[in-house]
Amino acid sequence: MSPSTNRIDTRFAQLQAEGKRAFVAYVAAGDPDLERTVDVVLALERAGADIVELGLPFSDPLADGVVNQLAADRALRAGATTAGVLEMIRKLREQSQIPLVLFTYLNPVYTYGYEQFHHDAAAAGADGILVLDLPPEEASENPEIRPTAELRHIQLIAPTSPVERIKTIAGLAEGFVYYVSREGVTGAQTEVAGGIAEQVALIKSATKVPVCVGFGISSPEQAAAVAGMSDGVVVGSAIVKLVGKHGADADLPHRIEAFVKPLVQAVKAV
Amino acid sequence: MSSATALPLPTMPDQHGHFGRYGGMFVPETLMAALNELSAEYDKARKDPAFQAELNRLLHEYVGRPTPLYLAERWTEKLGGARVYLKREDLLHTGAHKINNALGQALLALRLGKKRIIAETGAGQHGVATATVCARFGFECVIYMGKVDMERQALNVARMRFLGAEVRAVTAGQATLKEAVNEAMRDWVTNVRTTHYILGSALGSHPFPMMVRDFHRVIGVEARRQILEREERLPDLLVACVGGGSNSIGLFHPFLNDEGVKMMGVEAGGEGILPEKHAARFQGGRLGVLQGTKTWLLANEDGQIELTHSVSAGLDYAAIGPEHAWLHDQGRVEYTFATDDEALDAFQELSREEGIIPALESSHAIAYVKKIAPTMAKDQIIIANLSGRGDKDVAQAARMIFGEELKF
Numbered sequence: 143m144s145p146s147t148n149r150i151d152t153r154f155a156q157l158q159a160e161g162k163r164a165f166v167a168y169v170a171a172g173d174p175d176l177e178r179t180v181d182v183v184l185a186l187e188r189a190g191a192d193i194v195e196l197g198l199p200f201s202d203p204l205a206d207g208v209v210n211q212l213a214a215d216r217a218l219r220a221g222a223t224t225a226g227v228l229e230m231i232r233k234l235r236e237q238s239q240i241p242l243v244l245f246t247y248l249n250p251v252y253t254y255g256y257e258q259f260h261h262d263a264a265a266a267g268a269d270g271i272l273v274l275d276l277p278p279e280e281a282s283e284n285p286e287i288r289p290t291a292e293l294r295h296i297q298l299i300a301p302t303s304p305v306e307r308i309k310t311i312a313g314l315a316e317g318f319v320y321y322v323s324r325e326g327v328t329g330a331q332t333e334v335a336g337g338i339a340e341q342v343a344l345i346k347s348a349t350k351v352p353v354c355v356g357f358g359i360s361s362p363e364q365a366a367a368v369a370g371m372s373d374g375v376v377v378g379s380a381i382v383k384l385v386g387k388h389g390a391d392a393d394l395p396h397r398i399e400a401f402v403k404p405l406v407q408a409v410k411a412v
Numbered sequence: 413m414s415s416a417t418a419l420p421l422p423t424m425p426d427q428h429g430h431f432g433r434y435g436g437m438f439v440p441e442t443l444m445a446a447l448n449e450l451s452a453e454y455d456k457a458r459k460d461p462a463f464q465a466e467l468n469r470l471l472h473e474y475v476g477r478p479t480p481l482y483l484a485e486r487w488t489e490k491l492g493g494a495r496v497y498l499k500r501e502d503l504l505h506t507g508a509h510k511i512n513n514a515l516g517q518a519l520l521a522l523r524l525g526k527k528r529i530i531a532e533t534g535a536g537q538h539g540v541a542t543a544t545v546c547a548r549f550g551f552e553c554v555i556y557m558g559k560v561d562m563e564r565q566a567l568n569v570a571r572m573r574f575l576g577a578e579v580r581a582v583t584a585g586q587a588t589l590k591e592a593v594n595e596a597m598r599d600w601v602t603n604v605r606t607t608h609y610i611l612g613s614a615l616g617s618h619p620f621p622m623m624v625r626d627f628h629r630v631i632g633v634e635a636r637r638q639i640l641e642r643e644e645r646l647p648d649l650l651v652a653c654v655g656g657g658s659n660s661i662g663l664f665h666p667f668l669n670d671e672g673v674k675m676m677g678v679e680a681g682g683e684g685i686l687p688e689k690h691a692a693r694f695q696g697g698r699l700g701v702l703q704g705t706k707t708w709l710l711a712n713e714d715g716q717i718e719l720t721h722s723v724s725a726g727l728d729y730a731a732i733g734p735e736h737a738w739l740h741d742q743g744r745v746e747y748t749f750a751t752d753d754e755a756l757d758a759f760q761e762l763s764r765e766e767g768i769i770p771a772l773e774s775s776h777a778i779a780y781v782k783k784i785a786p787t788m789a790k791d792q793i794i795i796a797n798l799s800g801r802g803d804k805d806v807a808q809a810a811r812m813i814f815g816e817e818l819k820f
Contacts (some may be wrong), residue, residue, distance in 0.1 A: 201716040202590065204597040204703060205440035211584060223714050248438055248701045253715030275438045275701065279428060283436070284706075302445040302604060311441070322442060 429618020
């Protein structure tokens with residue numbers, strides 16, 4: 143896929159032209175089940191999300207907090223498989239062109255076949271991938287896990303990443319950089335961490351791709367504050383929690399839309 | 413006094429922790445800085461004579477090294493084959509080999525200026541060893557332990573609490589060792605600036621598999637010297653149980669260049685090699701990545717980690733240390749398994765024949781010796797690693813063997 147046709151790149155180009163920040167939403171694919179994930183993503187799109195990160199569930203998500211871990215458990219118990227998630231994306235693409243990033247751990251991808259997974263995910267309609275436990279060093283040292291051009295490889299940078307490392311990772315970035323604004327696992331926090339503006343500036347000195355900030359954002363005030371310092375805001379656990387609570391309710395999509403809309407508006411007002 | 417540096421420093425892994433196609437640093441970016449810092453500091457420490465001298469002094473005075481290499485005469489006679497020596501790691505302070513590594517890493521934490529220590533534990537031996545060294549150095553100590561393991565190892569939970577550690581129950585998933593590692597990693601990601609994670613096996617991301625191995629090499633270094641003194645020749649066979657693989661790599665490693673010495677790692681066969689009934693990664697496992705390392709593991713066709721089972725909490729884990737995966741590929745070490753029943757049987761036999769109650773983990777190695785020794789010649793020599801003592805397993809064994817519930 144050439145840069146001009148990748149949905150992530152296209153969306154960021156539009157946002158840049160409009161002078162707007164991106165709203166990125168994360169949900170676990172298959173929670174409460176794969177069929178309803180389609181409804182959840184469509185609800186996120188109606189609420190104004192620009193990009194959706196879909197968690198491909200893994201049994202041992204050690205970089206995630208308890209909220210996302212429970213969501214992955216629910217998805218696996220409800221029968222989510224790698225092939226099932228790709229099939230769900232294929233169905234979703236009949237109704238939506240929202241950019242999709244697969245957010246996962248290496249073992250499910252490795253077991254499927256790294257290259258084959260990239261190929262099949264791109265064919266199903268995914269645009270990017272973030273493998274949480276695959277640092278760039280390993281990608282270059284293991285021939286069987288070389289990145290392919292079919293998906294944008296989203297890189298993650300942490301508050302503990304040293305300056306030299308930030309530059310190296312940012313230099314490899316495709317699509318956007320995901321800056322983790324807090325030390326810790328994924329999960330809602332009550333305060334926004336400090337030093338974000340400085341770190342974003344440092345990352346931007348090393349890459350042309352946009353920088354989105356996440357980990358722990360749950361209120362419109364936090365979203366607006368972070369949007370003011372970056373190119374976009376990622377909200378995950380707060381939405382996942384809502385899915386966990388109302389997964390069995392018929393009005394789940396409406397609840398999601400109602401919760402996400404004010405967050406999007408706060409980001410778009412910046 | 414024992415010396416862990418009697419033989420040249422090993423050359424594997426490479427600088428990023430690869431043992432051939434295994435190992436590496438498959439961790440989230442949030443942990444990279446801490447692991448690189450740890451690698452750099454360990455690299456300095458392992459070459460620092462003052463660090464090694466302090467480690468050796470404490471291993472001798474506090475931990476009780478060297479441990480005896482004991483000829484099990486009565487049992488040898490009964491088995492009627494090879495002479496069986498036991499490397500008595502069960503006689504160490506806290507009752508198992510685990511303290512070799514816990515002490516080494518505590519000294520590293522001192523160098524790193526980190527005063528809060530976390531660890532995972534399965535059987536509780538690593539947790540007890542970590543709690544012990546934390547008390548010795550005045551560190552704050554949090555131990556993550558699966559709820560199921562806390563029930564089967566209640567004695568060790570109480571010991572950790574006496575030693576001043578906080579034991580946090582992990583209820584996720586199967587609530588055993590793997591989940592405890594996940595929780596410890598999560599804690600570390602959150603508190604990485606103040607906290608050192610004392611990983612207890614030759615597992616996880618680089619530098620842990622290398623570092624844990626180096627701290628346990630003293631087992632093999634001593635055993636090699638002792639057998640040469642006693643028998644004036646090297647053994648024919650080394651036997652050790654393999655969960656993550658720390659006691660086995662510690663015994664095996666100093667003998668790797670001794671061509672005539674065969675080595676056998678014994679995995680947990682549980683109730684037999686059926687899905688979710690065992691923890692023998694070389695029996696029906698597959699190549700994959702779990703908790704920081706690329707290795708053999710038990711997972712389904714979608715890469716989801718499978719449930720495991722073993723009578724011994726310390727062997728009940730879905731992945732094997734990456735260096736073992738490499739040694740397996742090289743054909744340098746062979747791997748087999750012993751079932752729960754075989755281990756329980758060995759537990760009783762060694763207790764009666766030698767007056768030594770082995771840990772259920774070590775009983776897997778004993779079970780293999782019981783099988784193989786009678787097939788070997790009387791002038792052949794086996795060294796089995798008695799990695800821990802069985803006191804912690806008494807309640808569970810009483811339930812399984814006598815059908816009795818012990819009340820404490």
